Amino acid sequence: MRINIKYRRSLIVLGAIINVVFILARCVSNGEKDKTAQSPADKELITFESYTSSQKCMSCHKAIYDSHLNTAHHLTGQPSSEGSIKGSFEKGRNTYSYTPSILLSMEKRDSGLFQVAYFKGEEKRAMRFDMVIGSGVMGQSFLTWRNNQLYQLPITYFTAADQWSNSPGFPNDRVLIDRPATSRCLECHVSYAEGIAGPALEPTGFDRNKIMYGVDCQKCHGPAAKHVAYQTQHPQDTTAKYIVNPVKLSRQKQLDICTLCHGGNIQKTKPSFEFTAGEDLSDYFSIDSNDDVVLNSSEIDVHGNQVGLLKASKCFKMSAAMTCSTCHNTHKNERGKTELFSQRCISCHNTTNEKFKTATHSQINTIEKNCIDCHMPAQPSKAIAVFLEGEETPKTSLLRSHFIGIYRDEIKKFINKNK
Numbered sequence: 376m377r378i379n380i381k382y383r384r385s386l387i388v389l390g391a392i393i394n395v396v397f398i399l400a401r402c403v404s405n406g407e408k409d410k411t412a413q414s415p416a417d418k419e420l421i422t423f424e425s426y427t428s429s430q431k432c433m434s435c436h437k438a439i440y441d442s443h444l445n446t447a448h449h450l451t452g453q454p455s456s457e458g459s460i461k462g463s464f465e466k467g468r469n470t471y472s473y474t475p476s477i478l479l480s481m482e483k484r485d486s487g488l489f490q491v492a493y494f495k496g497e498e499k500r501a502m503r504f505d506m507v508i509g510s511g512v513m514g515q516s517f518l519t520w521r522n523n524q525l526y527q528l529p530i531t532y533f534t535a536a537d538q539w540s541n542s543p544g545f546p547n548d549r550v551l552i553d554r555p556a557t558s559r560c561l562e563c564h565v566s567y568a569e570g571i572a573g574p575a576l577e578p579t580g581f582d583r584n585k586i587m588y589g590v591d592c593q594k595c596h597g598p599a600a601k602h603v604a605y606q607t608q609h610p611q612d613t614t615a616k617y618i619v620n621p622v623k624l625s626r627q628k629q630l631d632i633c634t635l636c637h638g639g640n641i642q643k644t645k646p647s648f649e650f651t652a653g654e655d656l657s658d659y660f661s662i663d664s665n666d667d668v669v670l671n672s673s674e675i676d677v678h679g680n681q682v683g684l685l686k687a688s689k690c691f692k693m694s695a696a697m698t699c700s701t702c703h704n705t706h707k708n709e710r711g712k713t714e715l716f717s718q719r720c721i722s723c724h725n726t727t728n729e730k731f732k733t734a735t736h737s738q739i740n741t742i743e744k745n746c747i748d749c750h751m752p753a754q755p756s757k758a759i760a761v762f763l764e765g766e767e768t769p770k771t772s773l774l775r776s777h778f779i780g781i782y783r784d785e786i787k788k789f790i791n792k793n794k
């Protein structure tokens with residue numbers, strides 16, 4: 376479980392992915408292959424130049440472009456700036472002390488933003504914030520460049536507490552400054568990074584001018600330099616060329632796009648950035664099929680494997696067309712819109728149907744406003760957890776379980792709260 380090991384070394388420990396989830400990650404079926412698919416061998420080499428700036432999309436797809444700017448996808452990998460970092464640089468709120476003599480302070484200087492390590496009040500090392508990983512829904516990790524290599528900074532920002540925190544996996548008695556950031560972090564948090572050193576599968580050095588930050592339009596629609604060139608030169612042509620619309624792909628290929636980053640612990644067999652929308656993910660990652668997993672919901676870790684969990688749900692198994700887009704419009708930030716998501720449940724589960732009027736359902740008057748808290752409860756992630764200053768136990772983030780089912784305990788809580 377190589378990825379698992381890498382996670383453990385990360386700022387936010389994404390590591391404690393237990394076996395059930397590992398097996399679930401393997402549920403992603405590689406059946407249903409599209410026979411017309413290009414084999415990866417004949418396809419054009421993907422480089423930074425295959426892509427274009429997503430600002431180019433604005434002139435022809437303005438509404439989507441504008442709303443995408445507010446999504447967690449767009450914000451999940453960014454160059455550092457005061458605007459992109461959520462933690463405070465104000466005196467009194469900008470420090471984390473490891474021991475009475477070791478302090479780390481977040482500082483704004485003329486040459487940039489820094490994490491500065493002090494020993495007994497004396498400055499020992501200043502490390503620049505260069506890249507922000509995470510939109511800050513839960514937290515943010517930070518990377519710094521040294522030559523062409525990226526290193527993880529020792530302090531992370533944890534949103535639920537609005538505090539700087541020590542990163543789990545990092546020691547709590549000294550400042551670790553030389554933990555390399557793996558290419559794996561970039562593979563899910565930026566759309567493309569051109570490797571220039573190390574093995575192709577796991578580059579160790581990157582061209583800092585050839586990074587496409589965040590989850591860009593082109594991660595889900597394929598490299599679009601040719602689309603933009605063609606449509607610009609042929610403004611009278613209203614049919615799209617050289618672009619992928621996921622909705623026109625097979626269900627499996629639609630899911631493949633999301634599985635790249637929401638499929639938990641999948642193992643790459645080819646460089647991750649060579650996979651583009653419309654291809655078979657199984658040509659790039661080893662994904663075993665194992666749909667007979669018996670689920671025990673109390674053991675599920677919901678971190679990052681929405682695909683595996685959803686696939687194990689009855690809703691998915693018993694409807695031929697369900698994909699992630701059945702509930703998510705990824706062009707918009709719909710976070711927290713419980714009623715809107717519940718409408719999407721109701722599109723299949725008609726609440727006026729007799730079958731719907733179960734004992735529990737009949738007790739709730741406002742049932743149409745919230746199906747989510749009972750059937751997709753937020754559960755503590757065993758993986759996204761950090762240590763706050765002076766605390767012995769980690770604080771965890773909550774994630775929605777995508778194993779849609781009947782959670783008796785959560786349902787009791789919900790009923791008590793809504794009495």
Ligand code: HEC
Nearest residue numbers: 429431432435592596599603606607613614615618619620
């Ligand atoms: C010069 C205008 C122009 C630019 C710039 C442009 N597009 Fe398009 N795009 C079109 C036209 C025209 C269509 C076809 C009509 C439609 O679906 O809106 C289209 C369709 C699409 C479709 C749907 C394809 C389908 O088969 O249904 C996607 C996805 C898309 N564009 C993505 C992008 C992305 C991503 C960018 C930026 C990297 C971009 N476009 C830039 C003109 C443009």
Ligand code: HEC
Nearest residue numbers: 447451509510511512563564590632633635636699703710
């Ligand atoms: C290149 C990796 C990548 C791909 C591909 C990707 N995602 Fe994500 N997605 C992420 C990351 C990383 C986050 C966490 C963003 C954050 O908060 O920093 C995320 C967050 C989300 C969220 C939560 C948004 C919020 O407001 O908190 C949803 C929903 C989501 N993705 C759905 C999808 C769907 C559906 C697809 C496929 C169409 C998809 N993603 C494809 C990486 C990806």
Ligand code: HEC
Nearest residue numbers: 385508509510511512513514515516559560563636678679
């Ligand atoms: C396989 C894809 C994947 C990899 C690899 C990955 N992440 Fe993530 N990361 C996600 C997704 C998806 C989320 C959103 C939470 C979820 O669904 O679990 C996320 C969430 C986060 C968050 C919280 C974001 C927020 O806005 O709340 C941080 C911080 C983060 N990741 C940092 C990292 C770092 C550092 C690494 C490298 C060690 C890394 N991630 C590797 C997919 C990935």
Ligand code: HEC
Nearest residue numbers: 429432436439440443448590591592595620621622700705
């Ligand atoms: C996380 C994946 C993801 C990202 C990022 C993304 N899209 Fe899409 N896009 C989709 C999916 C999925 C569909 C198909 C939706 C459907 O019809 O079910 C789609 C559909 C489209 C269409 C077809 C017309 C329509 O309104 O459905 C256009 C045009 C488009 N996207 C443009 C863009 C542009 C421009 C960006 C960036 C600003 C972008 N997309 C970012 C996943 C994504």
Ligand code: HEC
Nearest residue numbers: 689690693694697701719720723724746747750779780781
């Ligand atoms: C694409 C259609 C579709 C959507 C959307 C959908 N479901 Fe389902 N769901 C089904 C089907 C089909 C079944 C299996 C037959 C049944 O129990 O009605 C099912 C079963 C269920 C079950 C029974 C699970 C079990 O293990 O017994 C629950 C609970 C449920 N859905 C809740 C939801 C909730 C909550 C949402 C929204 C978050 C949702 N569904 C969205 C199609 C859907």
Ligand code: HEC
Nearest residue numbers: 633637681682685698699701702710711712716747774775
């Ligand atoms: C039946 C409806 C449904 C389907 C299908 C669905 N989701 Fe979700 N998803 C939700 C709901 C509801 C939430 C919670 C939204 C909120 O409260 O902001 C959510 C949240 C998320 C989040 C944010 C995680 C968190 O808890 O903060 C991610 C990431 C995500 N979904 C990814 C996916 C991916 C990838 C797929 C496809 C494999 C998918 N979802 C399919 C209903 C769905």
Ligand code: HEC
Nearest residue numbers: 720721724733734735736742743745746749781786789790
């Ligand atoms: C208060 C918690 C609660 C809420 C809110 C809730 N459910 Fe349920 N649901 C349950 C319970 C509990 C069951 C199991 C049957 C029972 O005990 O009444 C169930 C059963 C189901 C089933 C399976 C029914 C069957 O045929 O066995 C579906 C489908 C379902 N719910 C969908 C939904 C949808 C859609 C919504 C929102 C419109 C929703 N539920 C809101 C608690 C809830």
